[in-house]
Amino acid sequence: MTGSRSGGDFSYDLGRDPMYRQAREQYQTAGRLAMQDTMGQAAALTGGYGSSYGQQTGQQAYNAYLQQLNEIVPELYVQAREQWQSGEAALYDRYQLLSSREQSDYARYRDQMSDYYAELDDARSAYASAAKLANDNYWSSLEYQADREDAANAQYWKQLAYADKQAAAAEAAAKAAQNAAAKSTGTAAGSRKQKTASSRPAAAVRA
Numbered sequence: 001m002t003g004s005r006s007g008g009d010f011s012y013d014l015g016r017d018p019m020y021r022q023a024r025e026q027y028q029t030a031g032r033l034a035m036q037d038t039m040g041q042a043a044a045l046t047g048g049y050g051s052s053y054g055q056q057t058g059q060q061a062y063n064a065y066l067q068q069l070n071e072i073v074p075e076l077y078v079q080a081r082e083q084w085q086s087g088e089a090a091l092y093d094r095y096q097l098l099s100s101r102e103q104s105d106y107a108r109y110r111d112q113m114s115d116y117y118a119e120l121d122d123a124r125s126a127y128a129s130a131a132k133l134a135n136d137n138y139w140s141s142l143e144y145q146a147d148r149e150d151a152a153n154a155q156y157w158k159q160l161a162y163a164d165k166q167a168a169a170a171e172a173a174a175k176a177a178q179n180a181a182a183k184s185t186g187t188a189a190g191s192r193k194q195k196t197a198s199s200r201p202a203a204a205v206r207a
Contacts, residue, residue: 019080042058
């Protein structure tokens with residue numbers, strides 16, 4: 001890793017930068033070849049014998065490549081920082097996307113729960129209305145039935161009273177007729193007795 005992505009500040013580890021390690025191997029290889037070539041040329045000038053001059057010039061050639069390697073370190077640092085920033089931006093974008101999805105899911109969840117409770121309230125209201133209507137109809141039916149029974153009872157007692165009145169009137173008429181008949185029978189019997197009594201002295205005179 002070339003930079004820290006733990007959410008803190010950027011930090012650069014040169015030894016762990018793969019670009020630096022690759023460049024270091026390339027420059028070190030090129031430096032060794034340049035050193036060998038320089039030392040070979042110096043040896044050729046001295047008849048094939050090594051010398052301190054050859055070693056010195058060879059080391060200078062090698063060091064020149066190492067210096068070139070050191071010169072690209074700032075560029076590698078910039079690349080690593082840009083890579084870290086790109087990663088941080090990608091992480092931020094991913095976080096924003098996830099956050100947006102979570103907010104959208106939460107909003108959808110709230111809408112669903114709101115719809116659920118609204119439907120539940122509607123169902124409760126409908127049930128309460130239906131229960132109230134059924135209860136009102138039940139008591140209305142009871143009151144209607146009670147009114148009919150009261151009316152039937154009133155009619156019954158009215159008819160019974162009328163029948164009793166008619167029976168009493170008939171009984172009174174029968175008694176009156178009976179009394180009239182009895183009186184008429186008594187009057188007729190008295191008249192016959194009077195006629196019988198008046199006819200008896202006449203018969204005695206004729207005798």
